[in-house]
Amino acid sequence: EEACVIPCPSDCKLSEWSSWSRCSKSCGSGVKVRSKWLREKAHNGGRPCPKLDLVSQVYEVIPCVSDCGQFVWLAEAWSLWKVSRVDLKEHCGEGVQTRRVRCVQSTVDGPGEVVQDYLCDPEEMPIGARESRLPCPEDCVLSDWGPWSLCQQPCNGTRVRSASPIRLPGEGKPCPPSTQSEPCQHNTNCYQYTYNITDWSTCQLSEQAVCGRGLRTRALDCVRSDGKSVKLNTCEELGLERVWLMSAPCLVECPVNCQLSDWSPWGQCSATCGLSGRMWRRRVVAQAPQGDGRPCPVPLQQWKPCPIRPCYRWHFSLWSVWSP
Incomplete structure (x- = not known):
């Protein structure tokens, strides 16, 4: 006899989960x-790695919805007119104004x-x-244009905006x-709005759990008829009906390792001697493995040589001389 070693199984080993990334969209569903x-990879029949x-x-991916109003453009005041074609007598004429425009985080207290x-x-x-004309002293001066009025459904009317005389x-x-x-015009300045529901997330478990009961979620955002996400309250203000469940219970099956019986007694020798x-x-x-459980090892049988036994057989001599 001599000693031998059967390597023990080693399961696949993964790191802990990283932190969740930021939502892939700054506006709408992402x-x-x-x-x-x-x-460490699995060895010697250990529990395999996931794909x-x-x-x-x-x-692991879950849906998310970002508030479309959380980031807004902030425009500073217009600069003084820079006149490009000057009436030297009156210092007026065609010119240009500029201003700085920045993206800021919106807070309850105003721009952040x-x-x-x-x-x-x-x-x-x-x-x-913007290019325009710096008014001369005798010219009429209007305010900036106000916002456009809303287009009414089904987008077959007109919209207007107005300015007021300043001078x-x-x-x-x-x-x-x-x-x-x-x-x-439909999808140009006139839109219809609908709710958009995302797919279900994977089953989310408690922090330390690897299987068992959890919760899957999905998210809702408001989408314009041209496909652009808008603030969720746009759909809410239109009174659109919300009929979806946003969460539901789910179950992640626990992995079951392969379970084997004890070894049977050694059987009889396949030969009587030799x-x-x-x-x-x-x-x-x-118990067959389930889910990501450890697979069954192979083979499921072992053999060893029988104890040595001498073999016996009859040996015949020559016949003796015939005697009467």
């Missing part, structure tokens, strides 16, 4: 992601700290420069029109 990375990506990580521009909606960014013109000079109108005999013992699967 996802949050966290990950684990491989620390990993190319950099040996596994991910300045953030990266990509967090604000580029479609809503106020203009930073009346000199005698004999008219004021420019103080109202503007344009047709309402050196070729073998004795076998076996075990059977008492």
